[in-house]
Amino acid sequence: MAKSKTQKGFALNKLLSRLKNDDKFTSATELRDELETRLVAMRHEAVSHPLSNPVLELAHDLSERLAAGHISVDLLTELVQLVSVEAFADRAERVGDYVGLAGIDENKAKLSVLFNNLAQKEVATDIANGMAIKTGELVSFSEFQKRIEREAFGIVITAHPTFGLTKEHYQALAQLAADENSAGQVLSEQEIDGLNQLVIENSHEPDQKIDLLAEHAQAMLAIESIQQAMREIYDVALNVAAELYPENWTELSPKILSIASWVGYDLDGRTDITWATTLHTRLKVQVVQLRYYITALSKIMIDRNTDQDELGTTLALIKSRVSLALHVAEKETSFFGQSATTEDALKEISRSIASDDGARLVQTAELIEALNRAISLTEDDGLKRCLIILRSEIANYGLASSHMHVRLNSVQLHNAIRKNIGMEGEPDDPGRRRGNFRALSSLLDEVRPIRINFGSLSAEHTTAKRMFMLIAQMIKYVDASRPIRFLIAECDTPFTILTALYYAKYFGVDEHLDISPLFETGTALERGSEVIAELLDNEHYLAYVKNRGRLCIQTGFSDAGRYLGQVSASLAIERLHMKLARLLADRKVTGVEVVIFDTHGESMGRGAHPVSFADRLKYVSSPMTRSLFAKNEIPLKQEVSFQGGDGYLYFGTPKLALTTVTRLLEHALGQPEVDEDDPFYTNTDYSLDFFLSLKGFHEATLENKDYASLLGSFSTNLLYQTGSRKSKRQHEKHHGIDRGHPSQIRAIPHNAILQQLGYLANTAGGFGTAISRDLDAFVKLHGESDRVRRFMDMVSYAKGLSSLNTPEAYASLFNPRYWLAKAYAVKHTERARDQLRLSNLVGVTGRYDGMSRMLQSFRQDAIHLHRGLDALTADGQEKVFPFDTRRRINLIILHIVRLCLIQEIFLLSMRIPSFATRDDLNLDDLVQDILAMEIPSALEELKATFPVHEGQTNFSAKDYGEPSDYSDNETRDYSEEHQKIFAPIEELYDLCRRVSVGISNSIGAHG
Known part of the structure; x- marks a missing residue:
């Protein structure tokens, strides 16, 4: 059950109590309450004054009071901080309500019910809609094993730019929401005081100049938290299995849910990520996971005192094997993490990588085999469970902390293949479409895999080919145990997918790669099922899908929500899902799992339903869609993304992470409640x-x-x-791009x-x-x-x-x-x-x-x-x-304050002195930049044009080789302009952007 408004967590109550009693905000509180009173009154009067705009009128009033000295910028700063802290606290409470925050034991009890239901036979009650009831009779162990070892759902960690708060503020938000610290312990008074100080006394703007490495570090923290939640889930699954299948439960390696990431591997529309950066990022997650495996083995050995027996020897050998692989991974991570490497250095590390001394680990089979032996050597059920959980993690994650998703744009693939087939224009140009397809099919008929090395990879300049080459090297030398997803953005023609398949075969990675078109434009969503139908008519693609045992697509709620509107995008995506289910049923494509990765984000504008997590999941993948796949006996795996700081928030503490993952599994493993008569x-x-x-x-x-x-x-x-x-x-x-569109x-x-x-x-x-x-x-x-x-x-x-x-x-x-x-x-x-x-x-x-x-x-x-x-x-x-009225009022007050600030910035710009045109820039141009709020660049120009001190009075013979008696008595000093115009503009602009964070917190996400 969600908390009511009167049941805020203890830490949140402490935060709001301190805020209320903080003398620093007394005047700001009075101003806030005054604005609310006037705003409410003016809105009530709107019927009599329909042309009035209370927001503009109050902003105008604030502006004039500021100019008259009746209020100060400092007071407005305090007001912004006051309202921002309230928005932050409201957001923390909503996070808990949204996921249905529950304790560890309560979540585990829910999971136990799910896994018990998974073991029961079903009887169809309505053939038309695929609905079924549980009979209470157990399925065979082999059937239960099949169900528990299948990835029913997937989490994809992405790094879209939604790091709208500092890392510390996100941690505070999660901890206040869950009433616990990052270790899962109840917050102490000291910790609460520290959070209060952070939230109340520090402005809420995000970390500045956040780079890919910082994003990756935060992604890794989220993944670590999900993995901890998964260990709890594995434990529950094994407890249920031990009770229901006492003779066989040790044979299980539950998977249930996959974790993937594209942080560092998403090159769609980006030119700033090199192949070495991608490899470095991939190696880092391997280092993290191998270290975890070593830590887990060490803990098992210490806790169970296995030093002196055969089991201890076996575990020590496993640990030694992983340690050797870790040493290799650490060395290579260090090399590719360098900002620049010479050709000679690349040759040296390449020779080292290619020489196999037995230390490298790219497959998990030998680790799993050794763990199987270890499990057989003990009768201790507790120790068995620990070893089985470790085995499950290795089977699920492979040699990295998450599965790998790479992403390119369709244009990058088209550019790569263009010369090979003599393609002019776009692949679907009506006059050339058939010829392009015939040429590509001929390539697929004759393709044979080639060999590459790091030298040829480094020399390749075509983005798409370079990515396939990198994938080949990673499969060869980093991890071949788990598949790699190859996502293609802006994909609306089968030609693009067949191009990807050609390169996958050409570089010998087609057996490890799941090619996934992204449908998100209106055209792509409308034609998506036709694209898949045409692909299934192609012998190469059909053989590829059957060999892989899965057909993958990605649907986007981002650009789709922009082009079509968020809800109409969702409905278009739902229609695509349903068309795909019917297509596969009509074509009688069997033995193939459908994987649908829905990239929706944490805001309404990106498809996250705001009422509850259950609504969010049903909105993205409707019960009708899921029942249609079930009715046609087509295995369906749904994946969703958690994007940037706003997404990682849901894994910020152990309780939050386990609750979030439990809600995902309740959706994935539960029976969809569907009304076939829904009009x-x-x-x-x-x-x-x-x-x-x-x-x-x-x-x-x-x-x-x-x-x-x-x-x-x-x-x-x-x-x-x-x-x-x-x-x-x-x-x-x-070419052909409208930059203003x-x-x-x-x-x-x-x-x-x-x-x-x-x-x-x-x-x-x-x-x-x-x-x-x-x-x-x-x-x-x-x-x-x-x-x-x-x-x-x-x-x-x-x-x-x-x-x-x-x-x-x-x-x-x-x-x-x-x-x-x-x-x-x-x-x-x-x-x-x-x-x-x-x-x-x-x-x-x-x-x-x-x-x-x-x-x-x-x-x-x-x-x-x-x-x-x-x-x-x-x-x-x-x-x-x-949400309550106060939340809405606070949101409008933030806008009122910023409107006031912008007016003052505009008026200050009118006082900038005239200056001669320099570098094709004149005063009117610079003022227009300010009116567009391009303040940083405008201030940079102003400070260069009007320096604080200018002029030289000492022209010594020592410096210049000959004496000079000249002295510049008209030294130009614009200190007053800096003090009265430029510095105030900078201060007001900074406060304008601080308002933006308060607005984001009020809504619940950035963008």
Whole structure:
């Protein structure tokens, strides 16, 4: 059961109590409460004053009070910190509620029930939908073994840029949510005080200049926590097995759930990760895992006192074998971790790698065989269990802490194959499509694997071929025990997958590689099943899939959510899932498991349902989809991603990690509750019209130049850098790319911009338009359809965190009339002169008109959405937002403060002295940069143009070879400008970005 609002954890209560009683925030608390009172009153008066905007009016008032000296920047800083701490505490409480936080014993009891059910025979009760009931009769041990040793679910750790807090703040968030420290112990008073001090006294901006190595380190901590949770799960599974199958339980090596990572291996749209970086990252996870195996063996030997017997000798030999392999891995990790290596050094390490002295370990078979012998040498059930858990880990993880996912873009594969087949243009060009396929098929007919070494790998400049070569070397010398997933982004043609298959065969890795197309654009999601159908018609692909025993696809909630809108993307993904199930059933493709990796993230904009973890999993992979695969007897493995700091949070303490993994297994191992009569699926005429209307709204929005104006008003300049991946896409080739198009902003920054503007358009938008087509039909459907209720819960949640008054207030900053009205109010003052000049400069940008038109479209849609939600309430289907009023008020207050700060920055820029054009930059250009909030680059130019001290008065003969009597009496010193203009702009901008973190915490994720 989730905690109620009155059941906050002890540590959270202590945090809020300290915040409430901290004298430092007395004035800030009073200002916050005043703003709330006025905001609520003004919103109530909106019926009588429909043209008013309370957000803008309060921001204007704060701005004028700041200018008059009635409030200070220090007070606003304290207010931002106060509200940010409250948002942080609220987020911690929501994390616990969201996953249904439970203690270790409670989670293990739930797992025990799951594994007991897994051992029971089923009887079909409804052939049509594949539903079944448990009989209480046990399945055979071999069947139970098959079920328990199958990977039913997968976690994929990714490093999308959502490191929106410092590592320490994420740890504090997890510990406050779980009421325990990272070791799983109840927080002590001293630890609580330390967390309170960290959260209250330190601003919440993320670690600056976070790089790939820092991301990888945090990913490794998350993986370590998941592995600890898995050990608990293995223990429960073995306890159940020992009770149900006492004669055979020691034969089990449970897998149940896989752990994978692409941190360091994702090259989609990136040019900053070298092959050596990828290899270094891969070797690091091997070193970590081998060290763990040695530690586990040592602990078993010490705890069980096995030194003097045959068992002790066997375990010592295993430990010695792993230690030899570790020494090799550490040496090679050190080499490839160097920032630069000479050709001679690469030759030397290559010779060392290629020479096999028996120390290298690339297969786990000998370790598992030795552990089997060790298990047979003891009658101690406790010791057996420890050894079996270790055996299970080796069988599951192989020689690394996680499975490996690499990712490229389809363009990188097309560029690699282009010369081989003489391809011009795109592979699906109508006039050349058949010829391209014939040429590629001919290559596949004749392909034979070739040999490569590190020299040929280093010399290769084509990204795709270099990746396949690297995979070949890693399989040969690092780990061949677990498959590697090869993900291909922006994949909408079978040609791309066949190209990958060709290179997999060419470099001899096809038996270890699972090629997985990523479908996330509208075209790819619509054509995805056709792509797979065409591939199954290809003898090479069909043989490959049957040989691998699995067919893998990836569906993306990121770009799909941007192009189609989040919910319509989810529905398109669901349709693809269902089409794939029907396709495989129709083709009678047997003996093949379907693996669907759904890359959704932690925010609504990336597909994470905000109500509960159970809703999140059912939203991403619907019960209807799962039942369709079950009905057609097609094994299905679902994988989901946990992205960056926001995702790793769910594994921040032992209790959180075990709870999260337990919820995943409850979903994966539980029977999907599906209503075959759900009208969303049976009344397809209405459902399809609704989907097409929603999809059309978002596609039109993305192509609307006014939407680009809205996003580009401040672009990503209000955000901190939250990861090593660039906000804008990197390209191997630049031809034909519209740099100003919203698609060139990555999905997470795109979502984050919407958060920072105050309207979650890609989640809440479009629904009013779709609902208004037939309001009565919608209300009826909502009442009868679980699927519709689930996605509407997400929509209403997003709407509750949105306020169109907020982006309209930001747009007003570019409205000349707004600044003219302000100037008229203060008349003959220096501030009025600044506002008059500003009115002309914002008019030059032309942004207001475009932003205003876009927001007008959103407003019309929102009116219809409100009517729809009101109709649900009138019908007794009330939508209750899962957050309180204070959370929403605090979110709006953060926007009010930042609007005030931005106004002051704009006005300060009007006081920058004129200067002669330098390096093609003039004053108006620089001010326009400031109006776009490109503050760091603008300040850099200003400080170079207006130095604090300039001029030289000592021209000595010693220095210059001859005397000089000249003295520059007009030394230029711009200290006053630095003090009164540049430094205040910098301070205000820093506070603007601190507001962005508070907003992210209020919503629950960055982007």
